[in-house]
Amino acid sequence: MTYPTQKQFKKKMLSTLVMASFASSVFSLVADEADETAIERITVTTQKRVQAIQDVPVTVTAFSGEMLEQLGIADLDVLSEITPGLVIQEQSPNNPGFVIRGITSDSGSAQSSPRVSVYYNGADVSRSRGSYFELFDIERVEVVKGPQATLFGTAASVGALSVTTRKPQEEFEAAVTLGAGNFAAKNMNGYVTGGEQKVQGRLAFTYKERDGYVENIAQNQPDLHGIERTGIRPSLRITPNDDLTLDLVYNFEKNNDTGTAFKSRRFAPTGGDTSPYSFVEASGSPLALQVFGKSDLGVERTVKDLNLTVNWDLNEQWQLTSISAKRSFDSLEVFDADGTQAWFLEFAEDATGDQFSQELRFNYSADKLNSFFGISYFDEDGSQLVPFSTEESIYLNCVGQLAALNVPCINPDGTVNILTPLLTQGQAQLLPYQGSYQNFGENKAFSVFADFSYAVTEALELTAGLRYVDEDKTSGYASNFANSVLAKAPLLPVVSTNGEIFSAEGSFDAWLPRFNALYRVNNQLNFYATISKGRRSEVVDVNSASSPTGAIPRITELPAETIWNYEAGIKGSTENNSLRYAVSMFYQDYQNFQVTLQDDAGNFYTDNAGNAKNMGIEAELSTSLSDDLEWFTNLAWIDAKIDDDSSNGNLAGNRFRLQPEYTAGTGLLHSYELGSEYQLNSSLLYSFRSDIFFEEANAPVAGFDITQGAVQLTSLRFGLENTQQNWSVTLYSSNVFDKEYLVDAGNTGGAFGYPSFVPAAPRLFGIEFSKSFM
Numbered sequence: 001m002t003y004p005t006q007k008q009f010k011k012k013m014l015s016t017l018v019m020a021s022f023a024s025s026v027f028s029l030v031a032d033e034a035d036e037t038a039i040e041r042i043t044v045t046t047q048k049r050v051q052a053i054q055d056v057p058v059t060v061t062a063f064s065g066e067m068l069e070q071l072g073i074a075d076l077d078v079l080s081e082i083t084p085g086l087v088i089q090e091q092s093p094n095n096p097g098f099v100i101r102g103i104t105s106d107s108g109s110a111q112s113s114p115r116v117s118v119y120y121n122g123a124d125v126s127r128s129r130g131s132y133f134e135l136f137d138i139e140r141v142e143v144v145k146g147p148q149a150t151l152f153g154t155a156a157s158v159g160a161l162s163v164t165t166r167k168p169q170e171e172f173e174a175a176v177t178l179g180a181g182n183f184a185a186k187n188m189n190g191y192v193t194g195g196e197q198k199v200q201g202r203l204a205f206t207y208k209e210r211d212g213y214v215e216n217i218a219q220n221q222p223d224l225h226g227i228e229r230t231g232i233r234p235s236l237r238i239t240p241n242d243d244l245t246l247d248l249v250y251n252f253e254k255n256n257d258t259g260t261a262f263k264s265r266r267f268a269p270t271g272g273d274t275s276p277y278s279f280v281e282a283s284g285s286p287l288a289l290q291v292f293g294k295s296d297l298g299v300e301r302t303v304k305d306l307n308l309t310v311n312w313d314l315n316e317q318w319q320l321t322s323i324s325a326k327r328s329f330d331s332l333e334v335f336d337a338d339g340t341q342a343w344f345l346e347f348a349e350d351a352t353g354d355q356f357s358q359e360l361r362f363n364y365s366a367d368k369l370n371s372f373f374g375i376s377y378f379d380e381d382g383s384q385l386v387p388f389s390t391e392e393s394i395y396l397n398c399v400g401q402l403a404a405l406n407v408p409c410i411n412p413d414g415t416v417n418i419l420t421p422l423l424t425q426g427q428a429q430l431l432p433y434q435g436s437y438q439n440f441g442e443n444k445a446f447s448v449f450a451d452f453s454y455a456v457t458e459a460l461e462l463t464a465g466l467r468y469v470d471e472d473k474t475s476g477y478a479s480n481f482a483n484s485v486l487a488k489a490p491l492l493p494v495v496s497t498n499g500e501i502f503s504a505e506g507s508f509d510a511w512l513p514r515f516n517a518l519y520r521v522n523n524q525l526n527f528y529a530t531i532s533k534g535r536r537s538e539v540v541d542v543n544s545a546s547s548p549t550g551a552i553p554r555i556t557e558l559p560a561e562t563i564w565n566y567e568a569g570i571k572g573s574t575e576n577n578s579l580r581y582a583v584s585m586f587y588q589d590y591q592n593f594q595v596t597l598q599d600d601a602g603n604f605y606t607d608n609a610g611n612a613k614n615m616g617i618e619a620e621l622s623t624s625l626s627d628d629l630e631w632f633t634n635l636a637w638i639d640a641k642i643d644d645d646s647s648n649g650n651l652a653g654n655r656f657r658l659q660p661e662y663t664a665g666t667g668l669l670h671s672y673e674l675g676s677e678y679q680l681n682s683s684l685l686y687s688f689r690s691d692i693f694f695e696e697a698n699a700p701v702a703g704f705d706i707t708q709g710a711v712q713l714t715s716l717r718f719g720l721e722n723t724q725q726n727w728s729v730t731l732y733s734s735n736v737f738d739k740e741y742l743v744d745a746g747n748t749g750g751a752f753g754y755p756s757f758v759p760a761a762p763r764l765f766g767i768e769f770s771k772s773f774m
Helices: 006-021 028-033 065-071 076-082 288-292 392-398 646-651
Strands: 060-064 086-090 096-100 103-105 116-120 138-145 159-165 173-181 185-195 199-210 227-241 244-257 298-313 318-336 346-365 369-391 432-455 460-481 502-522 525-536 539-547 550-558 561-573 579-591 594-598 604-608 612-624 629-642 662-674 678-689 711-722 727-734 742-746 756-759 764-773
Touching: 060 065, 065 138, 065 662, 065 678, 065 711, 076 086, 076 662, 076 678, 086 742, 096 116, 096 159, 185 764, 288 318, 288 346, 288 369, 369 392, 392 432, 432 502, 460 539, 502 539, 502 550
Parallel strands: 116 159
Antiparallel strands: 060 138, 086 096, 096 103, 138 159, 173 185, 173 764, 185 199, 199 227, 227 244, 244 298, 298 318, 318 346, 346 369, 369 432, 432 460, 460 502, 502 525, 525 561, 539 550, 561 579, 579 612, 594 604, 612 629, 629 662, 662 678, 678 711, 711 727, 727 764, 742 756
16 A cells, blocks of 8 residues: 655645635535535534534534444544544553643643643543543543633643533433454443433443553563453433533543553563564563552552532523532552563552532623633642662663673573672672652642623624633652662662652732634634633642752742634535535744653653744544545644744754644545445544654654654444344454554653653454444
């Protein structure tokens, strides 16, 4: 199969952008011939009221739950393939990264603030280690680009991902899906719903498991990238009268994955090679249970979420909405950071978080004026504990401090050299070493917000919004590293606080506006423009430093990262909605751009990289080619870089990490009736992304390239449905052509000169059987 070069792709992309801009006229003849066909009409609640997507003067991409099911999308990271300007990286459910228009939100530190808002049933769940969830029984997904503080709160400094689950209904309905695939994959999901006029219930569930697709030859360790994930969501809807609706939703998810395959390219596993796509020998720590609380590599993670949403129609014009939400997570991940068989860089991360949020909002709707205003409160408390385990002589030898002995860290035959007997003259065979550092964060935020949209004429609508945010932050840090026997000092370059917690506080506030204009050329074509301000709040970074009297606090207050976003776009459709399109252009100006870096101990911290610029074009097109065939495509060009100015230091001129310059995704949805009882259903999804850097430095780590070249992926589903008996059988495959590519590179091992490489999933395939009951 021949794939286009990047130059060819650029030309095709620009041509398509021009085509989409004039789609209303170009496709008018097609629309006239397709009067009986129409694609699904999309409504969103981006502006806190139900609107057709083309009437929203913001760049937003939305998908219904039905479309996600047709495409077989049940994981958050796959949304990247159908959403321009969005990248979701998933090393594990404990470590997701959300990227909107080049800006990454993935820090696990409890002291830092997220950039991308992740909303679940109207509540902010943006904290990195608690933000991952399974996509099952979903009503709608909305991806909003650009700063959206008025609409989604302070974390939406560059955009927001909002997921809404399906609600109970009065009529009885149930469905179940059972599946099996390669790597011993098994899955089961479904729901049951029903009730009476005033009380309805719904129970949705999901379970999936799969063996690891990366073989791990180390003894007593599992193959890596295996999954076992359980989700259950009971929900209750109470409607005492026509004006009042109460939705109570509880979500419980448990992950027990086998962990991430960090592979070294410096030393090969026994009998193997250094390719990231071959087997590994990640042996971990023999004292893992004692030091980490878990004996093998992998993730144990539990998330609990309780949400009460009340909608009260006070009269024809006024509505009161209350969203009360409580969420907690507890996530332990044990990983082999050096990616070798040596007992060298063995770490774990034990992250916990509890949060409570409350929003009260009034909505007003009239002929010319639509507005909302309200208050919100957010209280979050979290911590990130990172324990470390190694053997002293192995560590010192592998980092080069025993070079005079001229003994390699790992021999060509794969054996690991343990020099403790030599260095201690036989007094000890092993010298286990352990330590830990931990950061804490507490954030209390109070907001007041208001937003007004006014129809100046039948064609022109103007919107202005403003949010005031007042935050109180407390950051803490503690570490516990004793002197090693051989080095007479802590092995990691950490100033130990001997368990004492250092802390600091800060109070900050900000005004965050947005201004929008929507011009309706006719019923099918709108232009819009927007100016908005985003903010990633100040960081109170607490660490430790040495002094003649011992460890003392090292406190750094990083200024807020501010973003001004300037955007213009066009949205349109044909009269019968057989074709829908959108094109947007944006320019973003960052001040005090914050980046996540690693120190020599592998500790992640936030630093100020100076100023940055970001610009791009995004386009979407959906059309019904016939009664049986629907096609959609999206394109994006994003030029996201730190300013090439000497004041920005070593990062000047560098591209943002994880952001490809060019992305594209296209798909086909097809159905074909076979008589009165059977129907063939199929879908095809193709995605392209250009090369990316995995680190802001845009440079090799320890001489190893940590970039990923262009990636093209294809997914396919093909099924037979019995429309009378409501069952279907579907064959599916993702990464159909078994492409090898990386999810990440560098990672914790990179701070020690041992960058690790994480392979993405190979070809996965299987079969599913579904049955619905009505």
